[in-house]
Amino acid sequence: MNLHITKSKNAESFYICKSYVKANGSTTSTIVRKLGTLEQLLPEHGPTREEVVAWAKNEAKIETEKYKKEKEAKTVLIPFHADRQLDYGKQTFFRGGYLFIQSVYYQLQMNKICRKLKQKYKFKYDINAILSDLIYTRILEPCSKRSSYKAASEFLEKPSYKLHDVYRALDVLGAECDLIQAEVYKNSHYLGKRNDKILYYDCSNYYFEMEQEEGSKKYGKSKEHRPNPIIQMGLFMDGDGIPLAFSLFPGNANEQTSLKPLEKKVLGDFECQKFIYCSDAGLGSESIREYNHMGERAYIVTQSIKKLKKEEKEWALNPQGFKRVSDDTPVDITKLSEDDKGLYYKDEPYTTKKLHQRLIITYSPKYALYQKSIRDKQVERAQKMLDSGKSKKNRKNPNDPARFIGKIAVTEEGEAADIQQYLDEKKISDEARYDGLYAVCTDLLDDEVSDILEVSEGRWQIEECFRIMKTDFSARPVYLQDENRIRAHFLICFLALTLYRFLEKKLDYKYTCGELLDTLKAMNFAEIQEQGFIPLYRREFITDALHEVCGFRTDYQFITKSSMRTIQKKSKGKE
Numbered sequence: 001m002n003l004h005i006t007k008s009k010n011a012e013s014f015y016i017c018k019s020y021v022k023a024n025g026s027t028t029s030t031i032v033r034k035l036g037t038l039e040q041l042l043p044e045h046g047p048t049r050e051e052v053v054a055w056a057k058n059e060a061k062i063e064t065e066k067y068k069k070e071k072e073a074k075t076v077l078i079p080f081h082a083d084r085q086l087d088y089g090k091q092t093f094f095r096g097g098y099l100f101i102q103s104v105y106y107q108l109q110m111n112k113i114c115r116k117l118k119q120k121y122k123f124k125y126d127i128n129a130i131l132s133d134l135i136y137t138r139i140l141e142p143c144s145k146r147s148s149y150k151a152a153s154e155f156l157e158k159p160s161y162k163l164h165d166v167y168r169a170l171d172v173l174g175a176e177c178d179l180i181q182a183e184v185y186k187n188s189h190y191l192g193k194r195n196d197k198i199l200y201y202d203c204s205n206y207y208f209e210m211e212q213e214e215g216s217k218k219y220g221k222s223k224e225h226r227p228n229p230i231i232q233m234g235l236f237m238d239g240d241g242i243p244l245a246f247s248l249f250p251g252n253a254n255e256q257t258s259l260k261p262l263e264k265k266v267l268g269d270f271e272c273q274k275f276i277y278c279s280d281a282g283l284g285s286e287s288i289r290e291y292n293h294m295g296e297r298a299y300i301v302t303q304s305i306k307k308l309k310k311e312e313k314e315w316a317l318n319p320q321g322f323k324r325v326s327d328d329t330p331v332d333i334t335k336l337s338e339d340d341k342g343l344y345y346k347d348e349p350y351t352t353k354k355l356h357q358r359l360i361i362t363y364s365p366k367y368a369l370y371q372k373s374i375r376d377k378q379v380e381r382a383q384k385m386l387d388s389g390k391s392k393k394n395r396k397n398p399n400d401p402a403r404f405i406g407k408i409a410v411t412e413e414g415e416a417a418d419i420q421q422y423l424d425e426k427k428i429s430d431e432a433r434y435d436g437l438y439a440v441c442t443d444l445l446d447d448e449v450s451d452i453l454e455v456s457e458g459r460w461q462i463e464e465c466f467r468i469m470k471t472d473f474s475a476r477p478v479y480l481q482d483e484n485r486i487r488a489h490f491l492i493c494f495l496a497l498t499l500y501r502f503l504e505k506k507l508d509y510k511y512t513c514g515e516l517l518d519t520l521k522a523m524n525f526a527e528i529q530e531q532g533f534i535p536l537y538r539r540e541f542i543t544d545a546l547h548e549v550c551g552f553r554t555d556y557q558f559i560t561k562s563s564m565r566t567i568q569k570k571s572k573g574k575e
Contacts, residue, residue, distance in 0.1 A: 001016055001017070001018055001032060001060045001061075001064040001067060002016070002017055002018075002019070002060055003016060003017075003056050003057050003059075003065045004016070004017045004029070004031075004061045005053075005054075005056075011037045011039065012035070012037060012038040013035075013036070013037050013450045013573075014034075014035040014036060014037070014038070014041065014052070014053075014056045014057060015031050015032075015033070015034050015035065015335060015355060016031070016032045016033045016035065016056075016060045016063050017029045017030065017031055017032060018032050018067070020031055020573065022052070029045075030545070031245065031332075032063060033059075035056055035059065038052060039271070041055075041056075043545070065452075066329065076531065076532070076560070078323075078528055078529055078531055079495065081421075088240070089153075091527070091529075092526055093154065093524065093525075093526060094154060094155065094156045094524065094525045094526075094527060094533070095140065095154045095155050095523075095525075096138055096155075096156055096523045096524055096525050096535075096554060097519075097520035097521055097522070097523040097524070098136035098139075098140060098155055098520075099156070099523075099550070099552075099554070099567065099568070099571045100503065100520060100523075100546050100550050100571070101135070101136050101139055101140075101499055101500070101503065101520070102132065102136065102571045102572065103190075103550040103551070103552075103571045103572075103573075104499045104503050104506075104572075105132055105135065105499060106504045106571070106572045106573045107190060107191055107502075107573065108187045108188060108190070108494075108498075108499070108502070109185060109189065109190065110128070110131065110132065110184070111128045111132075111185045112187075112574075113180060113183045113184070113187070114127045114128035114131060115128070116183075117172060117176060118278065121172055123168070123172070125161050125162075125165035125168065125169065126160050126161050126165075127169050127172065127173075129159060129160050129161055130159075130161055130165060130166055130169040131169065131173065131492075131495075133149075133152040133155070133159060133497045134166070134492045135492060135495050135499060136147055136152070136155070136250060137151045138473050138492055138493060138496040139496050139499070139500055139517070139520070140517075140520060140521050141521070142472075142473050143473075144479065145166050145167065145170070146163065148166075149163050149166055155535075156353050156525070156564065156568065157568060159549075166418065167485070169488075170480075170484070170485040170488040170489075171482075171484050171485065171488070173486030173487075173488040173491055173492070174482075174483070174485055174486070174487035174488035174491070175484055177487045177488070178269065178490050180263065180264075180491060180495075181245050181246070181269075181491075182269040182270060183492070184495065184498065185244060185245070185270050186270075188242075188498075188502075191502055192505075194238055194240075194242070194244075195238045195239035195240045196238045196244065196275060197239065197274065197275050197276065198238065198239035198275060198276050198278060198455055198458070199236050199238060199239075199240075199244065199266070199272070199275045199276070199277055199278065199280065200236070200237045200238075200271050200278045200458065200459055200461065200462040201234065201235070201236055201237075201238070201259060201263075201277065201278070201279045201385060201462070202234075202235060202237075202261075202279060202280065202283065202459075202462045202463065202466070203232055203233065203234045203235070203255040203258060203282055203283065204232070204233055204235075204466045204470070205230040205231065205233070205251060206230060206231055206232075206233065206475060206476040206477075206478055206490075207229070207230050207476055207477055207478070208229050208230070208231070208477060208478045208479075229251060229485065230251035231248055231249075231250070231251050231420055231478070232236075232248065232250070232251055232253065232255060232258065232450045233247070233248055233385075233490060234246060234247045234248075234255070234258040234259065234262050234490050235244055235248065235462065235465065235466070235494075236262065236263075236266060237461060237462045237465055239455075239458060240501075240505060241458075241461035241462075241464070241465065241504075242498060242500055242501040242502060243465060243494055243497050243498045243501065243504065244266065244270070244272075245262060245265060245266055246262070246490065247261060247262040247265070248486070248490060254499070255282070255283065256283060256285055256287075259283060259288055259291075260291060263277075263291075263292075266440045273295060273296055273297075273299050274295075274296035274297065275296075275297060275298075276297070276298045276299065276300055276455060277292040277297060277298070277299040277300070277301075278299070278300045278301065278455055278456060278458070279301050279459070280301070280302050280459065281301060281302045281303055281304050283298070283305075284301025284302065284303070284441070286352060286355070288301075288352075289355060289356055289357070289441070289443070290302065290355060293355060293443050298442070298443050298444050299442060299443055300440060300441075300442045300444065300452055300455050300456050301440070301441055301442070302438070302439065302440055302441075302453040302456065302459075303359065303436060303439040303440060303441040304439070304440045305317070305361070305433070305434060308439075310361075311412070312350065315348065315361075316359075316437065316439060317433050317434070317437070317553060318353060319332070319333050319334045320332075321346045322344075322345065322346050322363055323344060323345060323346065324342055324344055325342075325343045325344065325345050325362075325449060325450055325453065326342070326343075327440035331344050333363050333365075336365045336367050337365065337458050338365055338368075339365070340365040340366070341365070341366055342364075342365070343363075343364050343453070344362065344363045344364070345360055345361060345362045345363070345449055345453070346360075346361050347361070347449060349445075350441060355443065356442070356443070356445070357441050357442065358441070358442050358444065358445050359436070359440075359441055360438065360439065360441075360442070360449060360452065360453070361439050362437070362438045362439075362440070362453065363436045363437055363438075364436050364438070365436060366436075367435075367436045367438070368436025368437075369436075370436040371434075371435045371546070372432070372435055372438065375428070375431060375432070375435075376389040376400040378399070378404065378426060378445075379401070379404055379423070381401040382401040382402060382403075382404040382423060382482075383423060385401065385402060385405065386405060386421055386422070386423060391512045403427065404423060404424050404427055404428055405421050405422070405423065405424065406421065406422050406423070406424035407419050407420070407421055407422075407425065408420045408421075419468055422441075440452060440453065440456050445535070454514050464513075465497060468500070468513060469493050469494075469497055472513060472517060473493055473496055473497065475489075475490070475493040483511065500516075503516070503549075504516065505544055505570075506549040506550075507542075507546070507549060510545070511542055511545075515542060516542070519537075519540075519542050519543060519546070522536075522537045522538075522547075523535070523537045523543070523554070524536045524537060525554075525559075528558075530561070531560065531561065532558055532559050532561050532563070532564065533558070533559045533561075533562040533564055534557070534558060534559075535554060535555060535557075535559070539555045543555060550571065551570055552566075552567045552570040552571060553567075554567060
């Protein structure tokens with residue numbers, strides 16, 4: 001500590017300052033205490049300036065001694081013995097990354113939801129501890145319920161329940177799945193305003209480790225091309241990419257029928273009345289559009305250009321009439337270079353039997369180049385099939401390279417002949433006409449095109465949600481058999497995704513999913529002779545950010561047991 005004196009036109013001020021070296025090696029100082037101006041100090045510590053300076057220097061000395069004592073008090077000396085073996089069965093490794101997820105869990109007041117369930121069912125086990133641990137392990141180490149129980153035993157706060165309690169809790173969680181979703185949505189407003197004026201909807205399916213159909217586990221069109229029974233999930237997500245609600249339906253059911261029951265739940269239980277429904281073409285049928293044209297709702301859905309009627313299709317494929325999205329400048333898209341990164345559009349009224357709509361066609365040279373490169377590779381594979389004589393007879397996949405292989409089964413005279421195969425250049429050129437084109441249909445007749453396209457482009461987030469659940473959270477394969485427990489499994493995955501997304505939002509989406517999950521998984525601690533804990537992770541910008549948004553710090557060289565208990569309380573909002 002040192003005395004720092006500043007002079008201005010009207011006053012001379014005295015400060016006690018502390019110097020320190022910053023991370024970049026430069027030296028700076030900070031004010032520890034403001035003593036006052038010379039005019040203020042003279043009456044009590046004068047009568048001369050020299051006496052005031054002497055007093056101020058002594059105060060700086062006192063502050064220095066105080067700082068040294070405080071620093072020494074925080075120094076921890078723990079003796080280690082080279083001839084002493086480890087204790088049998090003593091746990092010294094602990095996972096701490098869950099603390100940051102726990103912070104979001106309690107901000108969502110999940111503990112209060114669990115309290116309602118306990119009051120209703122009168123069970124004795126701690127369902128809050130079970131649900132929270134199942135969510136944390138789903139994010140940090142996704143595995144079976146039995147393995148999750150084992151993984152939770154490595155948390156800084158050990159499970160207060162038994163394994164058989166976990167399975168009992170699954171029955172309750174499955175039965176109260178809808179209630180929990182509705183309560184989580186209501187509580188989510190404590191974390192800030194939800195962007196629920198835009199709702200994205202999509203479906204995916206999950207396979208079971210079994211061969212026989214049972215209950216909702218049915219054979220259907222697997223998006224992963226698996227020969228196993230599947231169950232389907234419909235998911236609503238808000239405009240920020242945070243899950244809103246989900247439902248499950250049989251694997252053999254048409255996914256379009258899944259929308260209305262779940263949307264009615266959103267309209268009723270969630271009290272969301274005014275929003276824009278956004279989906280891909282597969283979940284944007286005429287009946288779905290009509291349903292979302294009611295009340296205060298609207299829709300923005302992708303439209304297959306190939307499925308348009310002849311007149312609209314010809315208009316869509318016509319290269320004339322396009323304008324630049326950014327400034328509405330007319331553009332001839334045939335004269336654009338391949339490296340042009342702009343986006344261009346044209347729109348017109350599009351009326352069907354029941355709806356007055358707006359059809360927007362966009363063109364992107366970058367997207368056109370991408371589609372051409374994909375097709376060129378497929379054409380190359382088709383040619384190899386022809387050369388090897390191994391072309392497929394049946395082509396179920398619309399992206400199968402074999403679609404470019406044509407067949408001739410008659411002679412020039414019209415007589416029967418052997419089937420001859422060839423590369424269908426007309427098929428190739430017909431597909432090339434669609435390169436770079438994308439269509440959107442909406443009932444927002446007066447909105448800006450740029451705003452409509454921005455909403456539509458946000459659909460990638462719901463695809464990302466399914467990817468995280470399937471890949472990072474290992475939501476499949478599903479091993480459970482009981483319908484209630486299956487619902488509980490997907491509820492846990494849904495809640496894990498919700499908490500994770502909120503944590504991403506708190507961090508302003510600055511980090512990738514891989515970066516954030518890897519960081520949380522690495523935030524572990526070693527217990528030192530029952531005195532406290534040493535962090536085993538590297539301090540980085542992302543760990544600083546996590547500590548900042550969650551309101552506690554674990555990145556000290558040593559954390560006493562009492563300090564760690566305080567950290568745990570802070571993560572639960574109790575301090």
